[in-house]
Amino acid sequence: MKPAIVYRNVKKNYGTVKAVNGISLSIPQGEFFGLLGPNGAGKSTMINMLGGLANPSSGKISVMGRDVQKEYQEARHLVGIVPQELVFDPFFNVREMLRFQAGYFGKSRENDRWVDEVIDRLDLRDKANTNMRALSGGMKRRALIAQALVHRPPVIVLDEPTAGVDVELRQKLWSFIKELNKEGHTIVLTTHYLEEAEALCNSVAMLRLGKIVALDTTRNLLKKFSTKNLMLRLNFMAKKSLPQSVKNFSYVESDGAYIFQLKNITDIAEITEALKKSKIEIIDMQTLDTDLENVFLKLTGAK
Amino acid sequence: MVTLKTQIIGTWTLLKKELLRFWRVAFQTVAAPVITGILYLLIFSHVLDSRLEVYEGVPYSAFLIPGLIMMSLLQNAFSNSSSSLIQAKVMGNIVFLLLTPLSYLQLFFAFLAASIARGIFVGVCIYLIAIIYIDLPIEHPWFLFLFALLGGGLMGAFGIIAGVWCERFDQMAAFGNFVIMPLSMLSGVFYSIHSLPVAWQGISQLNPFFYMIDGFRFGFFGKSDVSPYFSLGVVALFFIVLSFITIRMLKSGFKLRN
Numbered sequence: 001m002k003p004a005i006v007y008r009n010v011k012k013n014y015g016t017v018k019a020v021n022g023i024s025l026s027i028p029q030g031e032f033f034g035l036l037g038p039n040g041a042g043k044s045t046m047i048n049m050l051g052g053l054a055n056p057s058s059g060k061i062s063v064m065g066r067d068v069q070k071e072y073q074e075a076r077h078l079v080g081i082v083p084q085e086l087v088f089d090p091f092f093n094v095r096e097m098l099r100f101q102a103g104y105f106g107k108s109r110e111n112d113r114w115v116d117e118v119i120d121r122l123d124l125r126d127k128a129n130t131n132m133r134a135l136s137g138g139m140k141r142r143a144l145i146a147q148a149l150v151h152r153p154p155v156i157v158l159d160e161p162t163a164g165v166d167v168e169l170r171q172k173l174w175s176f177i178k179e180l181n182k183e184g185h186t187i188v189l190t191t192h193y194l195e196e197a198e199a200l201c202n203s204v205a206m207l208r209l210g211k212i213v214a215l216d217t218t219r220n221l222l223k224k225f226s227t228k229n230l231m232l233r234l235n236f237m238a239k240k241s242l243p244q245s246v247k248n249f250s251y252v253e254s255d256g257a258y259i260f261q262l263k264n265i266t267d268i269a270e271i272t273e274a275l276k277k278s279k280i281e282i283i284d285m286q287t288l289d290t291d292l293e294n295v296f297l298k299l300t301g302a303k
Numbered sequence: 304m305v306t307l308k309t310q311i312i313g314t315w316t317l318l319k320k321e322l323l324r325f326w327r328v329a330f331q332t333v334a335a336p337v338i339t340g341i342l343y344l345l346i347f348s349h350v351l352d353s354r355l356e357v358y359e360g361v362p363y364s365a366f367l368i369p370g371l372i373m374m375s376l377l378q379n380a381f382s383n384s385s386s387s388l389i390q391a392k393v394m395g396n397i398v399f400l401l402l403t404p405l406s407y408l409q410l411f412f413a414f415l416a417a418s419i420a421r422g423i424f425v426g427v428c429i430y431l432i433a434i435i436y437i438d439l440p441i442e443h444p445w446f447l448f449l450f451a452l453l454g455g456g457l458m459g460a461f462g463i464i465a466g467v468w469c470e471r472f473d474q475m476a477a478f479g480n481f482v483i484m485p486l487s488m489l490s491g492v493f494y495s496i497h498s499l500p501v502a503w504q505g506i507s508q509l510n511p512f513f514y515m516i517d518g519f520r521f522g523f524f525g526k527s528d529v530s531p532y533f534s535l536g537v538v539a540l541f542f543i544v545l546s547f548i549t550i551r552m553l554k555s556g557f558k559l560r561n
């Protein structure tokens with residue numbers, strides 16, 4: 001099976017800015033893929049080149065085996081892109097917009113039923129005849145997503161789909177996008193909300209300054225970087241007589257709370273044994289999980 | 304996936320959208336230019352009718368109408384493609400077009416056809432109002448049709464170039480005020496160039512608008528300042544050159560896919 005999306009050594013320069021600086025990436029069909037990175041990392045530029053909104057300075061990109069420049073017509077049929085900016089055409093209402101959009105892809109009136117289904121699934125039915133200008137931000141976002149779906153593309157790319165939407169809508173959009181993935185669509189999502197990637201994506205690529213700094217399944221990435229932490233609250237004895245074997249672990253201390261960085265789960269036993277021998281009482285004990293956020297901070301060096 | 308049928312539907316959809324776009328605001332896009340044209344006609348013909356006769360046996364008010372129709376046609380054809388593109392760029396909704404499989408040729412044809420349609424529609428409105436009170440012969444309808452089509456196409460293409468090129472509304476306004484307006488005013492709408500000093504006659508003959516208006520006028524009266532075939536050749540040449548530039552521009556993605 002052909003990969004859904006392939007980037008081969010892709011670069012994009014804006015003047016002296018290397019927005020995308022040599023990216024190679026292959027995303028299999030059916031994947032729920034996350035493109036993570038701080039602002040300015042090059043996520044949108046990657047998406048824009050995929051959809052033909054910007055031409056790469058060098059390298060090749062394909063969708064389901066179709067080159068986005070040489071076979072741009074086929075490639076664009078295969079992908080639906082939801083842009084990051086909340087753009088809209090102020091002359092038309094939601095249903096008109098969606099029908100026009102489908103028409104550009106050569107869909108005839110038979111497709112109107114699908115357009116109505118998209119409207120329903122995105123809860124836009126009440127607003128279907130409302131001018132785009134008069135929609136709230138959240139509704140505009142839904143309409144934007146609907147627009148990317150009208151031609152039934154197998155690959156769906158969403159550029160920060162939940163930026164600036166309220167919690168309720170975010171949950172709705174999450175479950176909608178999950179559904180699309182279950183139905184067999186390949187999903188690519190860019191985000192800087194890590195909980196979003198952690199909750200949704202099977203795999204993630206982390207971007208920084210136009211380069212991929214990590215590429216793995218979400219689970220592996222978490223495992224690789226999950227230096228679990230052990231937090232111990234110890235009695236006053238600890239300050240004077242913490243045994244050397246415990247001091248060998250890297251830790252930080254503040255106010256009687258010690259946070260140890262564990263390499264191994266067995267480290268816990270070793271530390272508690274040593275403390276017991278030295279008659280240092282453990283008042284409280286807690287393990288702290290690393291989430292994608294920590295991994296992200298480590299990898300991207302973002303603040 | 305991509306067939307002749309999908310291509311035709313795609314092009315037709317964009318054309319339909321472009322037509323609806325100006326039709327929805329017909330007050331600004333049709334009524335306003337028609338009223339302007341009629342006002343010119345009323346004022347100039349009232350002031351000059353008794354004093355001027357450009358062609359023998361043709362009253363000045365009748366002489367004026369073809370030029371006014373053509374001028375409005377040209378300005379509105381330009382306005383349609385250029386304002387559609389600049390608005391879409393400033394609003395950002397141009398991305399919806401750029402994300403589609405529409406080819407540069409499809410974009411070209413749809414924008415061009417919509418421009419011609421609006422130009423001709425405005426022209427026809429002015430004509431219909433004018434002939435209520437002024438007699439106007441039509442000697443050569445085919446010339447009228449060809450000049451309207453080529454003139455509208457030429458200006459539609461020019462509008463696409465301006466729309467792609469400009470990034471802000473004020474740049475577009477400058478385009479209108481410093482290029483389109485002078486060219487259309489100095490084109491012989493209000494006079495025959497034979498009434499100008501020799502030097503100005505020469506300069507007028509460098510203006511493509513002059514040939515569009517002179518040829519169009521020939522369609523009505525069978526009289527013109529220069530040979531209508533020559534004018535037709537000039538207009539066709541300009542149309543082909545501008546279309547070629549427009550297509551090259553759209554194909555390269557200049558200012559659109561960056």
Ligand SMILES: Nc1ncnc2c1ncn2[C@@H]1O[C@H](COP(=O)(O)OP(=O)(O)O)[C@@H](O)[C@H]1O
Pocket residue numbers: 014017018019037038039040041042043044045046561
């Ligand atoms: N059209 C453009 N012109 C000039 N620079 C751009 C343009 N688009 C993006 N950039 C620059 O490219 C870099 C990557 O931007 P972008 O892809 O939007 O990042 P992200 O989506 O990850 O926030 C940034 O430094 C940005 O300023």
Ligand SMILES: [Mg+2]
Pocket residue numbers: 043044045084159160
């Ligand atoms: Mg972005």
